[in-house]
Amino acid sequence: CKKSDLTLTPTNDVTADIVYANPTGYKNSLVKLYATFGLTSPTGSDASDIGGLDPGFADFLRLFWTSQELTTDEAICAWGDTGIPELDQSTWSVDNQFLRGLYSKSILQITLANEFLRESTPEKLASRNITGADATAIAKYRAEARFLRAFQYWVLLDGFGNPPFVTENDLIGKTAPKQITRSALFTYVESELKAIETELPAVKTNEYGRADQGADWALLARLYLNAQVYTGTAKYTEAITYASKVINGGYALKANYADLFNLDNTVNNNETILTINFDGSKGTNFGGTTFLINAAISGDMNPTSFGVPNGGWLGNRTRQNLPALFPDPNGTQDKRGIFFGTKATVDAIGTFTDGLAVTKFKNVTAAGVAAPSLNGTFSSLDFPLFRLAEQYLIYGEAVARGGAGGSAAQALTYVNALRTRAYGNANGNLTAAALTTDFYLNERGRELYWEGHRRTDLVRFGKFTDGSYLWPFKGGTKAGAAIPAYRNLYPIPAADMIANPNLVQNTGY
């Protein structure tokens, strides 16, 4: 044989030049960036693109949700899976696999965005004879790739503070990335979001599931609301500016709160700004809303009524603090309270029926029709990553915290819009005097619970670690206890500390 015969190539896999040979390839590759949000792997539920993490765990939303909800008053999980008990009890270690998973998944999406940016430079387009309108469209894709990258850097900024930092200038290889400080990362995310503001498609003009200016503003508003935490410098005025841009962007509240979290959320929905999309037969995933729905119910809660006849995982429910925020836990008055069960008090972590089940998310339409599902477990419910209600509350809180450019009166209008929808009438409406800063933490609990905001909110209000606010098993005791303040940040995962000698661990770990 000839020695060149030893060069063999795979049957079905291809090179970058074939993937990006034409504009369709660019569009598909852009979709791949979004797909990283909604899937654990390009081959569906059985594979994980996070090494060393079970495919069922490797979904972005599941990991993000776990880091934002399980360590707070809003959720607790019955399972003994490695790393869950310590998240339940605010005693996570540097080895926690869910935190490592989130960190890895966020950086993976960044790495993929960087690859897309490298392959879509004007020079690359020219070399592949892609010009004119196609090139213009791809320039917009680039802005979206940068948005997705900025979003994931925000996740890291918020959760881990000082992650490794890679851009399209860092080629694939073994050279360990440098670490970036939290304040420098804030500046980077801010500058990126501002830089692409004009390059993204105009607000409410992009396809369903893709980011436009609305998403960019919404993330900027969220970023500025928490600037005090991230950098030590408050930016409430800027929060008001960008929340207002969203609010004036043409969005409107969906009439019925519950319909934001069932299959009707794809119909006549002007509230949701950006979604993560799920599909129970074409994009299978044991994370995402499949996880949110199944883990919150058991086999004897009539899973069919949740659109998952083969589901029910007996895991997540809420600690008693969340239902206590509502006038009643049955949703009789404030219809946002969607709970199931009889015992609100959590006495035992491992007992699913200790604590009320949260049945907000459903894989059925309001009329009870389920979506097709390959196995009776996978959900087709899309998840709202950004929605208008959050922007109302950002506006109000930033005003309450002294930001300029908004008014208390306007804030009251927004809050009462939410409460009128919640109560179905004006009975829940408030007066301006009620809108203290602390009010917003509770109102965010009522409006946004289980949507991945809680940890960020508790940190911003100084209640995530200290003893002023407790929940069962905070700090490992049933009564709840303060935990050290360094736990306001998650640790850099031990695995990456070992692999990457450039990293310095967050203080305290």
Add this chain to the structure above:
Amino acid sequence: QTGTLSGKVVDETGLPLPGASVQIKSLNKSTSTDLTGNYRITGLSNGSVTLSISFVGYSTLEQVVAVQGNTTANINLKPDAQKLNEVVVIGYGTAQKKDLTGSITTVGSKDFQKGTITTPEQLIQGKIAGVNVTSNGGAPGAGSVIRIRGGASLNASNDPLIVVDGVPLSGNGPGNVANPLTLINPNDIETFTVLKDANATAIYGSRASNGVVLITTKKGGSGAPVINFSTNNSIGTIAKKVSVLSADQIRAYVNANGTAVQKGYLGSSNTDWQDEIYQNAFSTDNSLSISGAFHGVPYRVSGGYLDQQGLLITDRLKRATGSISLSPTFFDKHLKVDLNLKGALTDSHFANNGAVGSAIQFDPTQSVTATNAFGNYFEWMQGALPNPNAPRNPVALVRLQDNNGNAARSIGNIRFDYSFHFLPELHANLNLGYDVSKGYGQVRVPQYAAQSYSTQGSYTQSLATTSDKISEFYLNYAKNVESIDSRFDVTAGYGYYDNGKTDFFTPSYRATGQLQVQPTFPNNTLRNKLLSYYGRFIYTLSNKYILSGTMRADASSKFSEENRWGYFPSVGLTWRVIGENFLKDSKVLSDLKLRLSYGQTGNKDGIGDYDYIAKYYASSTTGQYQIGNQFYNYYAPAAYDPDLKWESTTTYNAGIDYGFLQGRIYGAIDAYYKKTKDLLSTINIPVGTNFNNLLTTNVGNMEVKGAEGSINFQAIKSADVNWDFGFNVAYNKRKVTNLTLNPDPGSKVGAGNITGGTGITLKYNAVNQIPGSFFVYKQVYDGNGKPLEGVYEDLNNDGVINTSDQYFYKAPDPNFTFGFNSSFNYKKWTLSTVLRANIGNYVYDNVSSNFGTRANLMSSAGLINNAGVDFLNTNFQNSQFLSDYYIKNASFLKMDNVGIGYDAGKIFRNKATTLRITGNVQNVFVISKYKGIDPELTSGIDNTLYPRPRTYTLGLNVGF
């Protein structure tokens, strides 16, 4: 030139030895004895000739005979217990046992494990020091894990290279057969030769790090056809069931502790679910062979038919095998041709193994049947549907799944060995071989089966083919130079290996015919090639000092052009001390040989065929993403390492071969040290540097230290009574010494999960630990020694119990393995046994940790389950998966086999018909502190093992 030499060759008791080889080397004449032990060599001129007579198991005799016309010379051969003159196959050639320089052990068919053995590797279980063969369970034809000296790799393969009659097996299986080796009929195998140290294996270069197993099949004889028929008929019974609570215990427990609702779930039956799914398994294994010589061409033709049931109802393997071996010679024996063809067809029905675990967990108070829409099998319901949190009825799992597989395989080769007319010491050897297979399977579950109610049943198919081609050519020059009392043996060769496997993808359907999942591609081919040059040099001085060296250069398609070539040298030095004058006349010592060797071997198996290439892979039909109203397929970049290269293992070996009392006591002792560098390990890489946070790359070091010894003892040796013992022991310890680019003692990577929760990693590869060590919490016990639920020691003293308090505790590797076999022979009766023991191997009791909790027994999802009896010790509410309480010492002593044979010999006065009757029991007993079903688990995680049967076999062997 009309002289003829003839005579009879007989054994020590005067019985004829048919098939003995009789040679006059100087004249290049040879023959073999016929059935009555007679030989005849014609065309001799008068004068003295040296006759060389050899027979397997006997000392080769060189006798000078003066030929004078028609001369008669009768020969008495003496048995050679140690078989020092036996010819042993080594890589690319043969050698006499006494001249071996590497650590090599051969087991012949006489010493194989007896009874119902359906897969070849189990023939040598317990027979060779340092070679562990562990079956994967008791399913018909189930494969085994073979480990020679523990294995030298982490994420690359730890399987040895297996070479069948000169055809190296790639390890590609066609699927739809329990184990690809099952496709070779064990009855056709003559010998197993295991190469252990690098001096022996390095000639196989890149595939040699985990040892090499050479399998030689039976060949043709000489003279009239000899027909042999053997039949083994057996019944397999369940040796041990998992201890679970009885129905009455469940009722008592729930009535005492349950809620009114839970009490209402209890049934009134007493069902032993394990009895419901296991059966006595019958099997019949029949072989017919004819061997002899036809017009001077030795041939052997054989056929076999096996029909084996499994313990699990509906499990069944049917196998037909055939083989042909021809060994003609041409040009006055200058050209020897060796043709081997083997074929096998299997037809399997695979039982749903999910029933094994379900039978442990299922509530014994329920009856098997009920009146419902799910085939009338009892199921836990939730409204009109099966409760999704419940296990499914074990009997229904088996009965309502129809999983059939067919596989076909053929291995063949033709070898030409030409001894040059002008230079007979020079041989040219060409070996052309193939190994092709095809496997097809289909699985059907009906629409009404509870196990797939959510998909309304299922219909899936699978199809795969493999095709391996090899071609090898070598030249060998061997010459005795008596003037300097030396022998030179030089080999140089070339090899080319092309291995391919193609998987064909078919859509899956619901039982209703509705399409479930459509594959993205019709098929996928995985292919790799290897190009090799190799050489060996053996220099023997005075029959006492032997220096051997080998070198192999391999180029693999699995690596980029820059990293493609690997070079694997070895050198061995041997001193046959017994040949020295001061020992020559020793009455006590009959053999003493010292061996020292060093060598490097490689490994590349177990990694993908294209891992070094930057590539994008396509999303599947279940990996689409929705944008707008459209679902998109796309390509995703895969993580890759362009710098992948060979993993390389350096082995040092020192050994002694010894024999006492004319070989009545003999054996070998070896000590070795293996060091692997550039380990192909899957490690954490700095996140952000590739398209995954884990990458298989050349990082890390591992070392293996070990020693092994064997002793064989003919305790009694007489005409009527013989008693042989064989005993072997091995110590082996593996340790990971580095796993990162920047060495860090804290690095670890998951190496094995448990069943129960999700993503619970129990085993890790970690620095300074045995690969696959258990990483657990340290359990705290109360004063009575009862484990306190969820209470663990705060090992790092930071005031909180979290994953930072886990520690490494024990590993599945045994420290010591022992094998013992004995054969007692009285006249026509033979009694034999094989025992094995492992010491220091630990098992994680996943059955107890998963099922032995109150939350499982009285599930909050509205059903009752059974629990393992260990629940009565712990009384745990919830699973405590990572407690070291569940890590148990699983040292064991097993009697693999006890058998009795009656050799009736000739059963008719005037016919050559012989008869042998055997009775065997396999898996006779297990002695172990471990309470689970079986302590012998390669993975170290006991999770619903398919029970290994206790098998009773009656065998009949008839020769004509």
